[in-house]
Amino acid sequence: MSNIAPVVQNPFRQRFAAFTADRREPDAIARLRREGLDRFASLGWPTRQQEAWRLADLGALAQIDLQRPADALVDAGTLPTLDLPTHQLTFVNGRFAPGLSRLRELPNQALIASLGQALLTHPERIEPHLERLPGLGQHPFAALNTAFWEDGAFVYLPRATVAETPVHLLFHIAGDDIAVYPRLLLVLEDGAQATVVVEYRGKGRYLNAPVAELQLGAGAVLHYHQIQEESSPAFHLGGVRVRQDRDSQANLHLVSFGGQLARTDLEVLLDGEGASCVLNGLILANDQQMGDYHVRVEHAQPRGSSEQLFKSVLDGKARSVFDGMIHVRPHAQKTDARQTNRNLLLSKQAQANANPRLEILADDVKCGHGSTTGFLNPDALFYLRARGIPAAQARTLLVHAFANDSLNRIQLTPLRERLASSLAARLALGSIEEP
Amino acid sequence: MLEIRNLHATVEGREILKGIDLVVRPGETHAIMGPNGSGKSTLANVIAGREGYEVTEGEILFDGKNLLEMAPEIRACEGLFLAFQYPVEIPGVANLYFLKAAVNAVRKYRGEPPVDAMDFWELVHERMELVKMDESMLKRSVNEGFSGGEKKRNEVFQMAVLQPRFAVMDETDSGLDIDALRVVADGVNALRGPERGFLVITHYQRLLDYIVPDHVHVLFNGRIVRSGGKELALELEEQGYALYNEEPGRARRAAA
Ligand SMILES: Nc1ncnc2c1ncn2[C@@H]1O[C@H](COP(=O)(O)OP(=O)(O)OP(=O)(O)O)[C@@H](O)[C@H]1O
Ligand SMILES: [Mg+2]
Numbered sequence: 236m237s238n239i240a241p242v243v244q245n246p247f248r249q250r251f252a253a254f255t256a257d258r259r260e261p262d263a264i265a266r267l268r269r270e271g272l273d274r275f276a277s278l279g280w281p282t283r284q285q286e287a288w289r290l291a292d293l294g295a296l297a298q299i300d301l302q303r304p305a306d307a308l309v310d311a312g313t314l315p316t317l318d319l320p321t322h323q324l325t326f327v328n329g330r331f332a333p334g335l336s337r338l339r340e341l342p343n344q345a346l347i348a349s350l351g352q353a354l355l356t357h358p359e360r361i362e363p364h365l366e367r368l369p370g371l372g373q374h375p376f377a378a379l380n381t382a383f384w385e386d387g388a389f390v391y392l393p394r395a396t397v398a399e400t401p402v403h404l405l406f407h408i409a410g411d412d413i414a415v416y417p418r419l420l421l422v423l424e425d426g427a428q429a430t431v432v433v434e435y436r437g438k439g440r441y442l443n444a445p446v447a448e449l450q451l452g453a454g455a456v457l458h459y460h461q462i463q464e465e466s467s468p469a470f471h472l473g474g475v476r477v478r479q480d481r482d483s484q485a486n487l488h489l490v491s492f493g494g495q496l497a498r499t500d501l502e503v504l505l506d507g508e509g510a511s512c513v514l515n516g517l518i519l520a521n522d523q524q525m526g527d528y529h530v531r532v533e534h535a536q537p538r539g540s541s542e543q544l545f546k547s548v549l550d551g552k553a554r555s556v557f558d559g560m561i562h563v564r565p566h567a568q569k570t571d572a573r574q575t576n577r578n579l580l581l582s583k584q585a586q587a588n589a590n591p592r593l594e595i596l597a598d599d600v601k602c603g604h605g606s607t608t609g610f611l612n613p614d615a616l617f618y619l620r621a622r623g624i625p626a627a628q629a630r631t632l633l634v635h636a637f638a639n640d641s642l643n644r645i646q647l648t649p650l651r652e653r654l655a656s657s658l659a660a661r662l663a664l665g666s667i668e669e670p
Numbered sequence: 671m672l673e674i675r676n677l678h679a680t681v682e683g684r685e686i687l688k689g690i691d692l693v694v695r696p697g698e699t700h701a702i703m704g705p706n707g708s709g710k711s712t713l714a715n716v717i718a719g720r721e722g723y724e725v726t727e728g729e730i731l732f733d734g735k736n737l738l739e740m741a742p743e744i745r746a747c748e749g750l751f752l753a754f755q756y757p758v759e760i761p762g763v764a765n766l767y768f769l770k771a772a773v774n775a776v777r778k779y780r781g782e783p784p785v786d787a788m789d790f791w792e793l794v795h796e797r798m799e800l801v802k803m804d805e806s807m808l809k810r811s812v813n814e815g816f817s818g819g820e821k822k823r824n825e826v827f828q829m830a831v832l833q834p835r836f837a838v839m840d841e842t843d844s845g846l847d848i849d850a851l852r853v854v855a856d857g858v859n860a861l862r863g864p865e866r867g868f869l870v871i872t873h874y875q876r877l878l879d880y881i882v883p884d885h886v887h888v889l890f891n892g893r894i895v896r897s898g899g900k901e902l903a904l905e906l907e908e909q910g911y912a913l914y915n916e917e918p919g920r921a922r923r924a925a926a
Binding site: 612613614615617618619620621622623624625626628629632633635636637639640 | 718719720721741742743745746747751752754757758759760761762763768771772775776779811812828832
């Protein structure tokens with residue numbers, strides 16, 4: 236254990252006692268919670284002396300006496316939809332809201348449910364997977380999530396099951412000075428296929444510290460979308476860990492639009508031969524916002540491929556961080572790993588930080604990475620204006636051209652279109668007119 | 671329709687245009703020739719409203735309106751067009767999308783509704799044939815990966831679609847093979863008419879065989895040192911600009 240100031244450690248310990256007092260769950264789960272709390276205690280509250288948290292200013296968050304949320308009512312009309320038939324699970328303040336959820340018929344043996352409920356009905360399906368994936372071991376907020384999660388989603392598709400209908404998971408938070416720890420456990424057995432959209436949003440000044448665990452069996456295919464549109468005073472400190480078996484394919488789209496400080500730590504373990512992943516991340520930040528992706532792709536087996544494209548568009552005094560590690564283990568020959576980071580600055584005060592890292596311990600691999608940061612091209616802007624296109628529209632057009640590169644990779648058309656208009660609205664330049 | 675009076679302009683504090691006077695009437699085509707660095711593109715950019723050029727003296731009137739007070743997009747909406755010497759590549763913006771945005775921006779300015787999709791498609795196809803441009807170019811990003819000649823063709827294509835009242839062509843013939851040169855000239859000639867004016871910047875008399883100008887001007891060191899008919903281009907082709915390199919008095923005598 237390191238030295239932790241007791242003032243920081245104690246409130247979580249005290250709250251933990253109160254939180255667990257009335258919970259009825261399997262011993263194995265209670266043990267995981269205690270381990271999570273102990274891990275948080277040993278990691279401590281992050282400081283800027285720690286390399287991984289060097290650029291994150293958690294001072295404002297540390298000042299808040301974070302409480303467990305009360306129940307809240309949400310008007311269904313204010314929640315985003317996908318204009319598609321979906322399996323929809325909605326969580327308000329981390330708790331399952333059956334009235335705002337809608338499950339459709341599922342293939343045999345498949346299960347899409349509240350994690351808390353599934354733990355009562357199908358503990359044998361959950362216990363072997365929950366908190367079993369490597370990664371996020373150093374992430375204090377993931378540890379807090381393991382200690383304090385109340386509910387979340389469980390998506391389980393047995394062998395060779397293809398879920399045609401997308402799974403839409405909506406996590407809404409309402410309240411001030413509260414902390415919410417949503418959990419997602421997704422298990423795709425060999426050959427299963429799923430499309431998942433996770434949306435984080437809310438109202439108020441709160442901490443959202445979600446953890447998603449995505450497990451892909453051999454040959455499984457996952458299209459995962461994580462859309463972060465938290466309220467502007469909110470903190471989002473989340474983690475996603477992925478383990479992929481042989482020949483599985485993970486397409487992960489991460490979009491970060493909201494929050495004052497929004498960080499996702501993403502760890503992908505390519506743990507079977509020929510596994511491949513595409514990681515597509517976009518940050519849009521304005522004012523004093525900060526968006527942050529910490530990514531680690533671990534190639535553990537031969538013939539894996541990974542492609543990372545992380546972009547940010549920064550206006551005002553916004554900042555972004557991209558910290559991307561590609562680690563290729565000695566055994567992982569014929570790995571093909573690529574990483575691209577591009578940042579577009581819309582103001583002189585905006586700042587993008589890029590920290591690409593490679594650790595390649597195998598000798599027969601293809602690895603590439605590149606990072607660029609720049610302003611809108613004034614020549615391009617003039618070219619558009621010289622054809623009659625007003626300056627604001629020309630700017631929007633160029634920003635969209637930059638961001639579209641990311642958004643166009645999203646195959647779910649209604650989601651892609653909604654994100655494009657959200658992008659335009661957030662740029663405060665008016666929505667780009669269909670010419 | 672375009673009146674330039676005593677135009678002085680600086681770039682980064684250095685005076686590039688040193689008092690230009692030029693009047694183009696409706697229906698006229700003027701050619702500007704002159705050595706590298708004499709200020710031809712600077713003049714074109716000042717007319718189009720590019721940032722980074724400061725007009726320190728003089729004025730430009732477009733149909734009697736003060737052009738220098740207008741934003742670049744307003745100038746375009748008023749009917750001004752610049753065919754760029756170096757067209758810009760814009761990755762991620764499809765050529766067709768861009769063109770439609772431009773057409774609709776101009777229409778909006780004039781208080782007209784957005785262009786009908788079918789009408790637009792017809793216009794685009796007709797103009798594409800005029801400049802012999804391949805349809806695949808429409809889907810590609812603006813100028814991205816276009817060859818030098820394709821970029822110039824794309825400029826003429828845009829002009830043909832937008833149908834400006836006054837066009838400045840900045841070395842649209844440079845880097846073109848003979849066939850492409852004809853195509854570009856046909857594009858310009860198809861637009862010529864009693865209402866329209868052209869300012870054609872070129873280094874080569876050859877272009878002026880196809881686009882026959884009403885007047886030719888020699889721009890030298892930021893000034894128009896000589897003006898004449900189309901035969902002046904031939905003379906320049908033979909003699910070059912060496913004559914103007916000496917003291918201004920001689921140039922003036924040559925002009926007389
Ligand atoms: N943006 C700029 N920044 C610095 N100098 C400039 C800029 N634009 C023009 N100049 C300078 O102004 C002078 C005139 O340039 P301009 O491009 O107008 O010449 P030009 O007559 O078009 O030449 P060319 O025949 O080579 O196209 C040159 O000395 C050039 O270096
Ligand atoms: Mg020039």
